[in-house]
Amino acid sequence: MTSLPQRWARAERLDAARTVDALHARTGVRLTLDGPCPGGQVGAAYVRWPDHHRSVLKWRPHSRVADMEAGPLAVTEVLRLGGYPAPATELTAQVGHAVVLVQELLPGTKIERLDHRGLDQALALNRSQADRLADHPDIPAVKLFLREDGPGYCLHEPLRRHDRRSAALEHWIADVGAEYPAHLAGQDAVHMDFHPGNILATGGSVTGVVDWDGAARGDRRFDLITLRFGIHAMNTDPSVTQRLDAVLDSLPEDVLRPIWAHMSLRMVDWAIRHFTPADVEQWLDLAGQRVK
CATH class of the missing domain: 3.90.1200 (Aminoglycoside 3'-phosphotransferase; Chain: A, domain 2)
Incomplete structure (x- = not known):
């Protein structure tokens, strides 16, 4: 079954290297690309922070940070506070028409x-x-x-x-x-x-x-x-x-x-x-x- 982010990504593929550079220009945070996520998720890639911990870089085209923060990110934060195993969002930025998210890499x-x-x-x-x-x-x-x-x-x-x-x-x-x-x-x-x-x-x-x-x-x-x-x-x-x-x-x-x-x-x-x-x-x- 194809997820909604994956559906968008098939139309507009994530250029992870360019996105990492754009994120650095926007936020000053330098992440290192560590390869694509498995399973055909062309809208996600693994990245490393300066302290070497790994995270997941996600790209959601035609979106706004304000909408993400008021909706999906708010939902996951409420759930996480109650112990639900949803990933933490470590960085969010508007890069052109897209929202770029860096999220916790969960085990498994x-x-x-x-x-x-x-x-x-x-x-x-x-x-x-x-x-x-x-x-x-x-x-x-x-x-x-x-x-x-x-x-x-x-x-x-x-x-x-x-x-x-x-x-x-x-x-x-x-x-x-x-x-x-x-x-x-x-x-x-x-x-x-x-x-x-x-x-x-x-x-x-x-x-x-x-x-x-x-x-x-x-x-x-x-x-x-x-x-x-x-x-x-x-x-x-x-x-x-x-x-x-x-x-x-x-x-x-x-x-x-x-x-x-x-x-x-x-x-x-x-x-x-x-x-x-x-x-x-x-x-x-x-x-x-x-x-x-």
């Missing part, structure tokens, strides 16, 4: 295959996100984009034009959008891209959750539905998928339905524009499991 490697132990830990982390933003009503709420296009993702027209099946899905998504508010209610911390590739672990124990660039306020159960989409294209034990499906089955309709519509739009649109027809069919198959 991304989860390649979610097992029952990993699911247990993911569910526990998700529960710990409940009500964490109750004292932070100014943090922007999750926007679902069921009635209008998102900023470079969640586009409706590709579904309308691709084929009859995708057009029927878009019609259902629009109908769901007409029934529910444009923003997700709630005061939980929401990661927005909570899938195994953003969960780090060592020896089966989760050590961190990364890539909070889209984090917002809303209903934490959004992340469980994202996780379900995230494991769809992975080699996941069917019993793990069944367990997560059972969790989703227990969600209220007014929670599950609009979020499922959002994720269906998000993944099918992106597959139509960037992947193969077989990929599109794969996401349509998953989306259709809960269209009603």
